[in-house]
Every structure is written in structure tokens, then in C-alpha cells.
Amino acid sequence: MLDRTDTKFSHVKPGDTDYVSGGLRDFFLYRDLGVAEATNGKVIAHLVKANMAPEAGTGWHRHEAEFQIVIMVNGWARFMYEDQVTLVQAGDVVHQRPGIRHYLFDYSPDMEYLEIVSPADFKSIDVEPVCEVPPPTPWA
Known part of the structure; x- marks a missing residue:
């Protein structure tokens, strides 16, 4: 029999939660998808x-997390993963292995991605630079 004591059903529709500031980065907006509450903090999806x-x-x-994926929904973003420039475009899926040093340095005005991380209260830890980072593309 399926154990339902640790998690609960959740269904969040587009109008149920708003994009808000106050997340990890002040230059992004975040929309909670109810997964952290439904899983008692085991996973966050926003x-x-x-x-x-x-x-x-x-x-x-780097993040102190057991699992993290980014699914680019709209636009694009450029990351440094260790010493590699990585362009992530709409439709792309990135699995960030635990502890990978990275830097999101450029993105389009319409960039939007789904991020799923475990645990929900993962930590972001600053690290020493790995290499030089290219400049961002100016917005028109």
C-alpha cells in the first residue's frame, strides 16, 4: 500500500500563486508551485x-543539495559550469550534479525556468572563482 503520510496531493494552477521578489536572487522573480509544502520540505519546485x-x-x-534540475521554459540563459560556457535554451533540461560550481551570468529578458531541488531548504554557498566569466549581453 502507498504511504501517504509524508506527502500530500497538490495542484497549483497559474492564477493560484504570483511571481514575487525576495527569493535567492533579487534580479529574479519566483513563483512557488506548492511542492515544498506538499512534500514537507523534501523538494521545492518554482x-x-x-x-x-x-x-x-x-x-x-555551489548548492548544498542532493538533486537539482533546471528546465528552461522560455528564453535562454548562459551559465558557467566549472570552466565551460553552457547556453541553456527553451526546452533544454540541465541536471546540476551536487556541489558543481557554477555562475549564471547572462539571460534574455523573457528567460523563465522551472527549478526542482531537494531538499527545499537547500543552501547556496559562494565559492572562489573558477575562471573568467564572459560579459552579459546588454538588453535593448
Whole structure:
């Protein structure tokens, strides 16, 4: 029999939650999808979208997380994963292995991605730069 004591059913429709500031990055807006509450903090799922043009980006960091994927829904973003420039475009899926050092440094004005991370209260830890980062593309 399926154990339902640790999680509950959740169904969030587009109008149920708004995009809000106050998330991990002030230049993004975040829309909670109810998964953290439904899983008692085991997993978080949120939509993240551009709110301001890229200036300094996220800086070099890593996450203390067991699992993390990014699914690009709209637009594009350029990341440094270790010393590799990676263009992530709408439709792409990225699995970020635990502890990978990365830097989101550029994105389009219409960038929006779904991020799923476990645990929900994962930490972002600043790290020493891995390499030089290209400049962002100015928004028109």
C-alpha cells in the first residue's frame, strides 16, 4: 500500500500563486508551485523568471543539495559550469550534479525556468572563482 503520510496531493494552477521578489536572487522573480509544502520540505519546485537585466549575475557558487534540475521554459540563459560556457535554451533540461560550481551570468529578458531541488531548504554557498566569466549581453 502507498504511504501517504509524508506527502500530500497538490495542484497549483497559474492564477493560484504570483511571481514575487525576495527569493535567492533579487534580479529574479519566483513563483512557488506548492511542492515544498506538499512534500514537507523534501523538494521545492518554482518557476523563476528574469526581473532585471543581468549585471553581475549570480557570482560563483555551489548548492548544498542532493538533486537539482533546471528546465528552461522560455528564453535562454548562459551559465558557467566549472570552466565551460553552457547556453541553456527553451526546452533544454540541465541536471546540476551536487556541489558543481557554477555562475549564471547572462539571460534574455523573457528567460523563465522551472527549478526542482531537494531538499527545499537547500543552501547556496559562494565559492572562489573558477575562471573568467564572459560579459552579459546588454538588453535593448
